[in-house]
Amino acid sequence: MNDPLQQANHLTSTTLEGKSALVTGASGNIGGAIATKLAAAGAAVMLHGHQRSGELEATKKTVITQGGQAFTMLADLSREEEISQLVEETQNRFGGLDILINNAGLFPSVSLKSLTQKRWQSLMALNLDAAALLISAASPLLAKSGSGAIVNIASIEAHIAFPEHAHYAAAKAGLLALSRNAALELSQDAIRVNSVSPGLIDRPGLSKEWPEGVAQWIERSALDRLGRADEVAEAVLFLASSAARWITGIELVVDGGVVATS
Numbered sequence: 001m002n003d004p005l006q007q008a009n010h011l012t013s014t015t016l017e018g019k020s021a022l023v024t025g026a027s028g029n030i031g032g033a034i035a036t037k038l039a040a041a042g043a044a045v046m047l048h049g050h051q052r053s054g055e056l057e058a059t060k061k062t063v064i065t066q067g068g069q070a071f072t073m074l075a076d077l078s079r080e081e082e083i084s085q086l087v088e089e090t091q092n093r094f095g096g097l098d099i100l101i102n103n104a105g106l107f108p109s110v111s112l113k114s115l116t117q118k119r120w121q122s123l124m125a126l127n128l129d130a131a132a133l134l135i136s137a138a139s140p141l142l143a144k145s146g147s148g149a150i151v152n153i154a155s156i157e158a159h160i161a162f163p164e165h166a167h168y169a170a171a172k173a174g175l176l177a178l179s180r181n182a183a184l185e186l187s188q189d190a191i192r193v194n195s196v197s198p199g200l201i202d203r204p205g206l207s208k209e210w211p212e213g214v215a216q217w218i219e220r221s222a223l224d225r226l227g228r229a230d231e232v233a234e235a236v237l238f239l240a241s242s243a244a245r246w247i248t249g250i251e252l253v254v255d256g257g258v259v260a261t262s
Contacts, residue, residue: 014241017042020094021240022087022138024048024077024130025104027056029203030153033229034101034236035059039068041237043099046090047072050104077104077130078122087137097141099240102131102175103153109164120167127171128178135182135193143189149240150186152179152195153232156255159197160262172197176251183249192248194239199255202226222257 021038025031026047032055039045045063047070049056056072063070071093075082090097105127110119131152142148157165158173176195183193200217206226207214218225235254238244253259 014237014243015042016099016237016241019043019098020046020090020096021099021101022046022048022090022097022134023101023103024134025050025153026059026072027053028103029229030198030201030232031101031103032056032059033233034103034153035070036062036066037230037233037237038099038101038240039063039070040066041241042068044069044094046070046086046093048077048086048104049074050076077134078125080133083130083133084137087134087141090138091141096144097138098145098148100134100138100142100148100150101153101236101240102134102150104130105153105171107168110167111164112166115167123167124171124174127168128174131175132178135178135186139186139189139191142186142191146190147242147245148186148189148191149244150179150182150191150193151236151239152176152193153236154179154195154197154251156197156199156253156259159259179251180249187248192239192244194244194248195251196232196235196239197251197253197255198227198232199253199258200226201229201232203229217258220258220261221255222261225256227254227256 021043023035026035027049035045060070060072073089075086106123154175155172157169179193179195235252
């Protein structure tokens with residue numbers, strides 16, 4: 001490839017042809033959008049879910065209908081042995097792993113006055129501990145890839161306070177720190193590690209379930225709206241692709257300007 005323009009276009013491509021990806025929490029709104037976006041870019045995807053659901057199967061069907069390759073696997077990410085099994089099954093299906101998306105998480109509201117050790121530990125186990133253990137389990141496969149990429153889904157709540165979300169914010173702040181340290185440590189194996197921090201993402205029924213919260217988030221947004229799951233997925237695709245080949249250890253905030261105006 002001698003043409004400089006062709007070479008530049010090749011290097012900055014967001015195609016994922018020939019790549020394989022593991023997406024945790026793929027039954028959720030954001031996880032499903034990420035998996036579908038990566039598959040549309042050419043990646044074969046392993047869709048993780050905590051339990052069997054129509055949403056998980058619908059995402060798999062969408063990927064396959066569009067000509068992609070997808071498998072599903074259920075795993076409790078609070079159990080280290082099931083994390084190992086998930087990574088092993090991904091290797092068995094694809095022969096390796098190029099991309100890990102740590103998206104699975106809990107988003108409960110609870111005041112500090114009523115917070116118990118059990119609730120704290122259950123949230124940390126899924127929102128922070130699981131990401132660390134998945135990185136540990138998947139890093140040997142990602143190293144063999146030669147161009148491994150990890151994207152951790154954090155939150156802007158790592159930066160701004162919101163009532164009854166202290167435990168969630170603490171976990172996401174920890175995830176950002178984990179991402180930066182992993183980027184440094186895994187760089188020797190050519191593995192890039194970045195994070196995406198979404199603002200509040202819209203989904204069917206959200207405005208009816210939480211009208212006061214939605215109103216507050218829209219008011220804080222410079223763009224006067226909630227985000228969409230596909231907008232988060234676009235950011236993830238960029239960081240997972242060769243277009244971001246010289247980017248590691250960063251946080252990409254996708255929030256419509258909430259942090260900027262806070």
